Amino acid sequence: MSEKNSPILEVKGLKTHFFTKHGVSKAVDGIDFTLRKGETLGIVGESGCGKSMTSLSILRLIPSPPGKIAGGQVLYKGKDLVTLSEDEMRKIRGNEISMIFQEPMTSLNPVIPVGEQIAEALRLHQGMRKKEAWIKAVEMLRLVGIPSPEKRAKQEPFQLSGGMRQRVMIAMALACTPEVLIADEPTTALDVTIQAQILELIKDLQKKIGMGVIMITHDLGVVSETCDKVAVMYAGNIIEHAPTEKIFTNPKHPYTQGLLNSLPKIHEDQEELQTIEGSVPSPYNLPAGCRFASRCPHQKPLCHLQKPDLIEQNDGVKVRCWMYTDEWTKHTEKEGAVK
């Protein structure tokens, strides 16, 4: 296996549950994926499907209590992050695995100059002296395209626009040249023009540093532009996992198909956008069968009885749906016979 293709982060059967007085919420319920060096993995899904909790679980930043990693492994270069001590975990956070958050407006400390917010990570992880770290922080701000970075570094977040703050977040995340960058909806809160710039910037820097990127988003446009492969999440599970072009040209899972159908199309005359009927099941009370079954246009009794597994198809696409199993054909034949 070449250097480029070696897996850097492997998530195996990860479960993150929240133990509240209303019951157990299975926000992330057994997910698997692999991220290789230099690769971009997209995790998509609607709000509440568990994509953000997945990313927070990797860095063990789940608010605890009530949250807890209830099972599975997060292997970073072969080390299981779930079992690391808090001290060892701290050395990985912001140093080897970094994160960019959704809300640039609230994710920076309002009373600390942005330069210092970058520099403190450098002093901590790279053992830099105060002056050296400051110079590097200014350099990082220049790298992410902030004009007159010497001046900006001394300013506090309220003096910067949303786009600039997100650039600062990126500069902060990349300051220690991490091996893995987790970008949790990095462009959601930004204007469309700024969105494109920020995505370009992440792609550029990824090429320079050669890091693996996990792009968490609900925006399929972002996925098509940036990702090599995509994991589609629904109610705490991955329901389809495929190379990006396959997701767009030949979506297999009815939910993925529904997501793509709900996008507006340029070449067709559409009166209304298509939607997926129904809503996501509550994470406190998940159905026994397929979690999408009640909204699925192809549903059969089988779907409600038993949960399908994530099974790899001939073309390398993994999908969690009965339609792509032998049971489905048997079931359909039986139905035909009854009729």
Next chain:
Amino acid sequence: MLMFILRRLIQTIPVVIGVTFVVFFIMQLVPGDPAVLLAGEGASKETVNAIREQLGLNRPLMVQYFDYLLNVFQGDFGSSLKNSQPVLDEIMVRLPITMELAFFSILITIVLGMAAGIISAIKPYSLTDTSVMLVALLGISLPSFWFGLMMMYFFSVKLQILPVAGWDSILHVILPALTLGAGGAAIVARMTRSSMLEVIRQDYIRTARAKGLREHVIIYKHALRNALIPVITVVGLQFGALLGGTVLVESIFAINGLGRMIVDAIRMRDLPVVQGGVLAASLIFVIVNLFVDVFYRFFNKRIELN
């Protein structure tokens, strides 16, 4: 920053004038005629009128007020009706004592209050948190005159480790300052705790964690500075309450400070002394508020003065 302070200083001028206005007219509303009181019991109407004439008490109120205002700005707070000594001289003797008491009290309020608040917030709903907050609740609920007497009884009478009353050494400061500062400390503790808990939930604290910072750096550098912003306001307000409290505490511990001077003067209907005392206390409060605003601005540069 300098412009900020300057502009803020200019803003205090109308406040000070307002204070003199309130101080002057409130005293007019207090029942009891100083002329009658000075003349003594059974004095003739003529004597009373003569005294009134002599002190200018028979002139229209507005005239008396502007006269008073003019004098105040020239540093003349009038003379005591009782012993004809200039009020300002008396204030200059009493004020340092009260300021010393206030300083140590507010120190206790800040140090004890913030420390307790932080300890509570670090492990919310733990046994430590619950106990600290219970003590704080007691601190808020106990009236200071009772708390002062209890402390006096315990430390001075029973254990005999601290002096009962008076104002000679640093040992004399401990009990009054504790009595005066305890209520404020309790309020500051509760405020610090809730403010810290609020801040710890913010996105930027998660960012700090994601950077791999140590817990104490997160608490003291990233959380506390943000959490202190509302606490500073409370401390500023507490200082006002504290000045009011000196009246009680100085009486309990027999300290010849400004508060006691005012109480004695009220009893005597010694108007100029009461006015001077209240005015001095108000001015201190105005100055402290000025400091609070400057601190506020230092902690949070987003604050702009319009």
